[in-house]
Amino acid sequence: MSDSFEEIATGLAAVAKGLHARGWLLGTSGNLSAVVQREPLQIAMSPSGVDKGELRPEQLLSIDEHARIVGGQGGKPSDESLLHLRIVKERGAGAVLHTHSIWNTILSDLYAADGGIKIEGYEMLKGLQGVRTHQHAEWLPIVENSQDMPALAETIGAMLNEHKVAHGFLLRRHGLYSWGENLAQAKRHIEIIEFLLEAIGRTRNI
Numbered sequence: 279m280s281d282s283f284e285e286i287a288t289g290l291a292a293v294a295k296g297l298h299a300r301g302w303l304l305g306t307s308g309n310l311s312a313v314v315q316r317e318p319l320q321i322a323m324s325p326s327g328v329d330k331g332e333l334r335p336e337q338l339l340s341i342d343e344h345a346r347i348v349g350g351q352g353g354k355p356s357d358e359s360l361l362h363l364r365i366v367k368e369r370g371a372g373a374v375l376h377t378h379s380i381w382n383t384i385l386s387d388l389y390a391a392d393g394g395i396k397i398e399g400y401e402m403l404k405g406l407q408g409v410r411t412h413q414h415a416e417w418l419p420i421v422e423n424s425q426d427m428p429a430l431a432e433t434i435g436a437m438l439n440e441h442k443v444a445h446g447f448l449l450r451r452h453g454l455y456s457w458g459e460n461l462a463q464a465k466r467h468i469e470i471i472e473f474l475l476e477a478i479g480r481t482r483n484i
């Protein structure tokens with residue numbers, strides 16, 4: 279990792295502002311993280327209870343692999359920090375983003391009985407890393423929501439092992455998680471998946 283914590287925090291705050299402007303992080307919802315160093319693991323994590331449209335770089339916290347604060351100017355890391363850490367470990371991700379959009383919330387419930395959403399035939403799929411054709415079939419798993427974060431992190435770890443090529447997943451009636459090798463790629467993945475979910479939702483509506 280060549281970027282300093284300050285550079286990473288500045289990048290996360292900028293992405294938070296952009297996602298908030300799109301209505302995907304309303305009312306302090308959602309959270310963002312990026313890897314600061316791998317050994318020992320440290321990630322920059324958004325704080326709990328802060329309006330993501332107003333998030334300032336100095337509010338980002340540095341946490342270790344157990345979600346304990348090791349840097350930053352106080353505050354409490356997001357309740358979902360354990361989920362971010364699990365995704366970083368399972369996928370080798372450099373950044374993890376989590377949004378609460380209207381469409382991801384609706385579709386995470388509508389398709390919950392199927393265990394996921396099959397997204398196929400859209401040109402926008404090519405924005406996902408490694409996807410070369412619109413004929414790609416992306417399976418977006420749906421996991422039942424929970425407030426028990428250690429248990430939910432275990433469930434997500436098992437799900438990520440089962441779906442090794444998934445670029446994201448949904449928590450039912452809760453939101454979307456996606457990630458990338460770096461923050462730019464994670465942001466691209468969130469934008470692509472949010473677009474595809476809205477396209478599916480609006481099509482069903484018509």
Ligand SMILES: [Zn+2]
Nearest residue numbers: 308376452453
């Ligand atoms: Zn959430």
